[in-house]
Amino acid sequence: MTEPAFLKVERMSVGYGSTTVLDNLDLDIHKGEFVALLGSSGCGKTTLLRTIAGFSKPFNGSIQVANRDVTQMPPDKRGMALVFQSYALWPHMTVAQNIGYGLKLQRRSKDVIEARVNEMQNLLGLGGLGARKPAQLSGGQRQRVALGRALAIDPEILLLDEPLSNLDARIRLTVRHEIRSLQKRLGITAIHVTHDREEAMVMADRIVIMNAGRIEQQGTPEEVYNKPASPFVAAFMGAENLLSMQARVNGEQIELAEGAFNPQTITARSGRALASGPVQLRFRAEAARLAGSRDTVSAEPGALELRGQVASVSYPGGHWRHAVRLGNDEILVDADTAFAEGETVKVHIPAQSLFIFNAPQLAAGAPAH
Amino acid sequence: MQKRLLAILLVIPALVMIVLFFIVPLGASIVGAFVVGDSYGLGNFSKSFELYSSDMIFTVLIVSLSTLLIGLFSIAIGGYLTLGENPRAVAVLRWLYRWPMFIPFIVVGQVLRTFLAKNGLMNNILVSLGVLTPLQTIGFLDWRGIVIAFVWKQTPFVTLLVAGAMASLDRSTIEAARNLGASRLRILIEIVLPQITGTLLVGLILSFVTMMSVLSVPLMINAQSPTMLTADIAFRINAHGDYGVANALGMISLLLTAGVALIYLRQSVKERS
Numbered sequence: 149m150t151e152p153a154f155l156k157v158e159r160m161s162v163g164y165g166s167t168t169v170l171d172n173l174d175l176d177i178h179k180g181e182f183v184a185l186l187g188s189s190g191c192g193k194t195t196l197l198r199t200i201a202g203f204s205k206p207f208n209g210s211i212q213v214a215n216r217d218v219t220q221m222p223p224d225k226r227g228m229a230l231v232f233q234s235y236a237l238w239p240h241m242t243v244a245q246n247i248g249y250g251l252k253l254q255r256r257s258k259d260v261i262e263a264r265v266n267e268m269q270n271l272l273g274l275g276g277l278g279a280r281k282p283a284q285l286s287g288g289q290r291q292r293v294a295l296g297r298a299l300a301i302d303p304e305i306l307l308l309d310e311p312l313s314n315l316d317a318r319i320r321l322t323v324r325h326e327i328r329s330l331q332k333r334l335g336i337t338a339i340h341v342t343h344d345r346e347e348a349m350v351m352a353d354r355i356v357i358m359n360a361g362r363i364e365q366q367g368t369p370e371e372v373y374n375k376p377a378s379p380f381v382a383a384f385m386g387a388e389n390l391l392s393m394q395a396r397v398n399g400e401q402i403e404l405a406e407g408a409f410n411p412q413t414i415t416a417r418s419g420r421a422l423a424s425g426p427v428q429l430r431f432r433a434e435a436a437r438l439a440g441s442r443d444t445v446s447a448e449p450g451a452l453e454l455r456g457q458v459a460s461v462s463y464p465g466g467h468w469r470h471a472v473r474l475g476n477d478e479i480l481v482d483a484d485t486a487f488a489e490g491e492t493v494k495v496h497i498p499a500q501s502l503f504i505f506n507a508p509q510l511a512a513g514a515p516a517h
Numbered sequence: 518m519q520k521r522l523l524a525i526l527l528v529i530p531a532l533v534m535i536v537l538f539f540i541v542p543l544g545a546s547i548v549g550a551f552v553v554g555d556s557y558g559l560g561n562f563s564k565s566f567e568l569y570s571s572d573m574i575f576t577v578l579i580v581s582l583s584t585l586l587i588g589l590f591s592i593a594i595g596g597y598l599t600l601g602e603n604p605r606a607v608a609v610l611r612w613l614y615r616w617p618m619f620i621p622f623i624v625v626g627q628v629l630r631t632f633l634a635k636n637g638l639m640n641n642i643l644v645s646l647g648v649l650t651p652l653q654t655i656g657f658l659d660w661r662g663i664v665i666a667f668v669w670k671q672t673p674f675v676t677l678l679v680a681g682a683m684a685s686l687d688r689s690t691i692e693a694a695r696n697l698g699a700s701r702l703r704i705l706i707e708i709v710l711p712q713i714t715g716t717l718l719v720g721l722i723l724s725f726v727t728m729m730s731v732l733s734v735p736l737m738i739n740a741q742s743p744t745m746l747t748a749d750i751a752f753r754i755n756a757h758g759d760y761g762v763a764n765a766l767g768m769i770s771l772l773l774t775a776g777v778a779l780i781y782l783r784q785s786v787k788e789r790s
Contacts, residue, residue, distance in 0.1 A: 203692055224698030236689035240711035250697035301697060 152215070154179040154337055155200070155305060160209030162192075162199045169195045170361045172209070182331055182338045184352035186345065186384070192361040193341045194309060200339065201230045201307050213304065224253075229298035230307040233314065235290050237282040243269070243293050244278035250301035268296040271330070288319045295327070299334070306331070308340040312347060324350050345385060349373065357381050374500070379428055382503040387430040389479040391454075392507065395427040402504065404429075404452065409474040415450035415499045426507040435501035438470060438483035441492040450499030454479075458491045550764035561765035568749075569766065575743040577773060579660055580728045583667035584721050590672045591720065595679035596705040600691070618673040625670045626737030633657035633665065633738070662738040663745070667728050675720035682716035683709055715788060722781045726774045746770050 153176035162170040169192045177183050185193040198204045200211060202223035210219045218226045229250075237246050247268050248261045256264075269275050272292040282290055291311060298306060311327070312320045328351045331338045342348050348355050349369040356366040357380075365377040376382035383390075394405040402422060406412040429452070441455070456472040456479070463469070468486040472479050472495055481495050553560035566573075594614055601607040617625070632638045635656035643649045657665065686709065694708045710717075735745040746766055753763040 201696065203695075223692075223696045228696075230693070230696050232689040232693060234687055234689050236687060236693040238690055238693075238708055238712075249694070249699075253698045253703070297693070297697075 151178065153177060154181075154214060155339075156210075156212040157196075157200065158210045158212070160199065160211065161207040162195055162204055163207060164204075168207070168361070170199070170206075173361070173363065175356065175363065175366075177337060177339065179337055180335050182328065182340065182351060182353045184348035184355045185339065185341045185358060186343070186348040186355050187358035188343055188384070191358045193343075193358045196358070197230075197307055197309055197339060197341045200305075201228055202226055203230075227304040228307055229301060229303035229305075230309065231294050231298050231311045233310040235282075235294040235311075235314070237290055237293055237297075239282055241281075242278060243274060243280050243282070243285070246282070246293055247296045247300050250297065254301070264300055268300050271299075272296045287315050288323060291315060291323060295330075299336075304337060306336050306338045308338060310341055310343070312342070312344075320347075327351065357384060359384075376430075376503055379430060379503075379505045379508075382430040382505070387432045387435075387503055389431050389433065389436075389481075391429040391474070391477060391479070393427055393429055394425070395422065395504065396424045397422050409456055410452060410454050413450070413452050415452070415502065418499075420504060422504060423506055428505045428507050430503040430505070431497050431501050433469060433480040434467070434482045435497065436479075436481045437496040437498075438472075438481050438487060439494045439496060440487070441494060443494070448498055452497045452499075452502055454495040454497070456493060456495060458487050458489050458493055461486050461489060546764045546767055549760055550768045552761055561761040562769075564762050565765045565769060568762075569746065571743045572746055572749055573769065573773075575660065576729070576745045576770070579663055579745065580667070580725055583664050583671070583728055584725050586664065586668045587671050587675050587724055588717065588721050590668065591675040591679045592705070592710065592717070594672070594676045595683050596701075596709065598680045599683040599686075599709060600701045600705060602701075614676055615673050617670050618677070620670070621733075622666075622670060622731050623733035623737065625666050626734040629662060629666045629669070630658065630737050633662050658738050659741075660739065663734055666734045666738060667731075670734075671724040671728065675717070675724055678716050678720040679713060682713040686712055715785070718781055718784060722777055725777050729770055729774050 155175075155177040157173060157175040160170060160173050161168060173196065175196075185196060187193045195204060199206055202218070202221060206219065210217055212218065213227060223230075238249070241249065244262075244265045248265045251261045251264055265278065269278055272295060274289065274292055274296065277285065277289065282293065285293065291314075294311070308327070312323055315323060324347060327340075340348070340351060352369065354366060355369055355372050357364045357372060359380050365372055365381045367375075372381060373385050376385055376387065393407060393410075396403040396405070397417065400417045402415050402417050402420070404410070404413040404415065404427075454472075454474060456474040459471040459473040459478060461468055461470050463486075467482045467484055470481050470483060470487060470493070472481050472493060479495070487493055550561055551557045551559070594610065598607055598611055601610075620628075630637075633656065634640075635654055635658075637656070639657075640649065640654040644651055644654065656662075690708060690712070691704055694704045699708065730747060731745075732747040732751055735748045736751070739745075740748070746769070750763045750766045753759040753766065
């Protein structure tokens with residue numbers, strides 16, 4: 149990470165009219181990196197991509213590519229190609245004309261265009277489809293034509309705006325890997341906008357999680373999955389179970405106070421920035437273990453143990469999902485075997501799967517976004 | 518059975534209206550075109566071609582030229598409304614371009630008559646600005662005046678259709694071309710226009726048919742010969758009470774417009790296949 153960033157977004161603010169969508173945003177992307185911009189709809193991820201592409205003008209801040217300021221440049225001078233969510237293929241042109249249009253605009257010779265179009269068609273498995281119109285293609289094929297059209301002009305940066313969201317679930321899984329291996333093979337820098345967590349995890353070198361126009365956290369898929377920096381990231385990455393407790397930070401230890409459903413627990417602080425007071429605990433359904441109330445589980449150090457009643461059981465596939473009632477709260481816990489409804493159970497959450505954050509009312513003193 | 522009877526009952530009023538007010542008069546006029554004296558024959562048609570063949574050519578040329586110009590202007594205006602990058606200019610144009618639609622043809626004819634005459638408002642302005650001397654002025658009250666009136670009146674209508682079709686295009690098809698470096702003119706011609714040709718064609722054909730039937734503009738602007746068929750029809754009836762030739766002329770303009778409609782039908786069949 150010592151080499152200078154290839155694409156550099158600095159203190160950039162973007163909006164439409166009087167509403168600001170992105171405020172003072174910084175982002176560095178290295179050459180050859182595959183970065184996923186992940187967030188729910190309305191978080192500003194598409195706006196960020198469109199501003200990088202040059203379709204929205206920032207209020208202030210700058211965008212640089214290889215130390216060249218491109219903030220005021222038109223979209224085609226930035227060395228970037230955008231793949232649109234709707235593919236945006238031109239319905240009146242054939243596949244070959246769609247792919248070759250960028251080269252035609254660059255006034256390349258007919259032979260060069262034809263050779264490049266053929267190369268793209270072969271690369272993307274579109275051989276023999278050159279004379280078809282987009283309406284005669286399947287969704288997956290259209291998606292590849294859109295990709296071919298973007299790659300034909302040999303861009304330095306490939307921008308992907310939810311390119312998989314219009315595909316069938318099954319095709320999507322294979323196209324994920326196709327795009328990723330293509331990106332690796334070409335060594336191209338790619339920015340991929342998605343709201344699908346798994347898609348981002350599978351495809352990206354680095355995930356940038358966005359919320360309300362800010363970057364909440366960025367890191368490798370393992371980092372954002374295992375060390376979420378905020379309650380939002382934890383919830384977005386699947387830690388939907390939420391409990392409120394009192395905590396006391398004592399040096400390198402966190403003491404979780406005894407509650408109606410849990411004994412006092414001492415767990416390692418392991419680098420968390422946490423203050424004493426009310427806290428939120430988050431964990432994933434699959435990270436917790438379930439045991440009968442009389443079973444003795446070898447208690448690992450720092451693990452949290454909860455005692456509750458099974459409210460309902462369902463089978464989503466692979467394991468049983470239990471809704472466990474703790475007073476007014478209900479949590480979801482997966483187990484390999486089903487427990488009966490109404491049975492009292494122990495829920496065991498290992499220390500590394502426990503995400504602890506200060507409750508929001510304490511964090512109010514911290515600067516809001 | 519009851520249901521079918523009810524259905525027929527519901528359709529009958531509309532059917533009677535169509536038969537009574539559309540098919541019967543049209544049929545009578547077509548039959549009337551072949552009535553010569555007490556028998557049937559082609560006399561009205563031979564007389565029509567003898568007297569008015571130059572007017573037929575004049576009409577077709579004027580309406581075709583107007584249609585072409587209307588097409589060009591509506592593409593230009595619609596294109597600017599869709600691709601223009603100055604939001605204020607786009608808003609002003611959007612507000613302005615529709616107005617001629619709400620002005621009747623007769624008023625257009627009258628306005629342009631006072632504007633385009635040899636000593637009309639346009640030449641007066643040009644003379645007072647020193648662009649022309651009074652001796653250099655020419656009137657436009659001939660075929661040019663009719664074309665100007667038609668284009669002025671019909672462009673907004675076609676633009677309305679064209680701009681609507683352009684606005685409902687997937688914007689990202691335009692952005693994709695921008696992204697690859699296409700200029701706005703190229704986007705208009707190579708990306709936007711091919712996607713809206715159907716709408717443009719419908720607008721132009723409707724305009725063609727409308728212009729074929731306008732009487733007030735040729736009467737107001739160009740009352741001399743050659744003039745348009747509509748003026749001839751009115752003249753045959755009002756001055757001579759000659760319904761036979763008027764009916765024949767009417768049928769000839771009906772065939773001319775039917776030819777254009779045929780082009781449209783063939784185009785739409787080709788598009789669907």
